[in-house]
Amino acid sequence: MLIAANWKMYKSARETREFLAAFERPEAVDVVICPPYTSLREAVESGQAIFAQNVHWASEGAYTGEISVAMLVELGVQGAIVGHSERRQYFGETDETTARRAEAALTGGLGVIACVGETEQEREAGETEAVLRRQVGVLPRDEGLVVAYEPVWAIGTGRTATPDLAQQAHAFIKSLLDVPVLYGGSVKPDNAAELLSQPGVDGALVGGASLDVDSFTAICLAGAPS
Numbered sequence: 001m002l003i004a005a006n007w008k009m010y011k012s013a014r015e016t017r018e019f020l021a022a023f024e025r026p027e028a029v030d031v032v033i034c035p036p037y038t039s040l041r042e043a044v045e046s047g048q049a050i051f052a053q054n055v056h057w058a059s060e061g062a063y064t065g066e067i068s069v070a071m072l073v074e075l076g077v078q079g080a081i082v083g084h085s086e087r088r089q090y091f092g093e094t095d096e097t098t099a100r101r102a103e104a105a106l107t108g109g110l111g112v113i114a115c116v117g118e119t120e121q122e123r124e125a126g127e128t129e130a131v132l133r134r135q136v137g138v139l140p141r142d143e144g145l146v147v148a149y150e151p152v153w154a155i156g157t158g159r160t161a162t163p164d165l166a167q168q169a170h171a172f173i174k175s176l177l178d179v180p181v182l183y184g185g186s187v188k189p190d191n192a193a194e195l196l197s198q199p200g201v202d203g204a205l206v207g208g209a210s211l212d213v214d215s216f217t218a219i220c221l222a223g224a225p226s
């Protein structure tokens with residue numbers, strides 16, 4: 001069971017240090033924290049497993065604002081999220097750039113959490129499986145790869161996929177690619193246990209509810225086998 005915290009553009013280095021000093025990982029779950037770039041060093045010093053929120057495919061070059069695999073490795077970062085829907089929506093990320101980032105990270109020895117998921121419009125048009133097939137289809141086969149199923153309509157909205165919907169999507173993704181699949185989208189302490197107990201749900205990628213140490217700890221505990 002893997003519980004990942006996606007902090008997005010929240011938490012300075014100081015706030016990161018304070019959070020991680022207060023956080024105790026429940027033993028039975030794997031935890032990954034994904035802070036902003038400027039907090040990575042502090043986060044690594046905590047001894048927790050740390051992923052970045054993105055990574056570039058080139059080893060170096062004229063790519064203003066980007067960060068390479070080697071830069072992350074040198075800091076002791078263990079992986080990166082790629083293809084988050086906010087990157088796709090606001091920063092022009094595509095299936096192709098997501099695949100290139102994933103490939104470079106995995107080749108360079110980083111773990112990858114690759115995000116996939118349909119928009120509300122796509123779901124209503126009956127296109128969920130076609131979208132997932134396209135998004136998953138470009139990802140490299142690698143044992144360092146984890147997929148996060150994050151229906152876009154459930155991210156930061158307070159609307160969570162029903163356990164049934166999540167289970168169906170996870171089963172479909174696993175039929176395409178045999179990898180661990182995390183669920184993401186408004187995971188909270190009060191819905192985590194039910195979502196995490198569904199077959200095919202191997203963990204969670206948590207945004208808003210990961211920013212508070214008590215709520216994130218409660219979600220981690222919900223994923224721990226009783």
Ligand code: PGA
Nearest residue numbers: 155156185186206207208
């Ligand atoms: P949320 O975000 O938990 O705030 O919905 C999840 C994510 O974007 O990874």
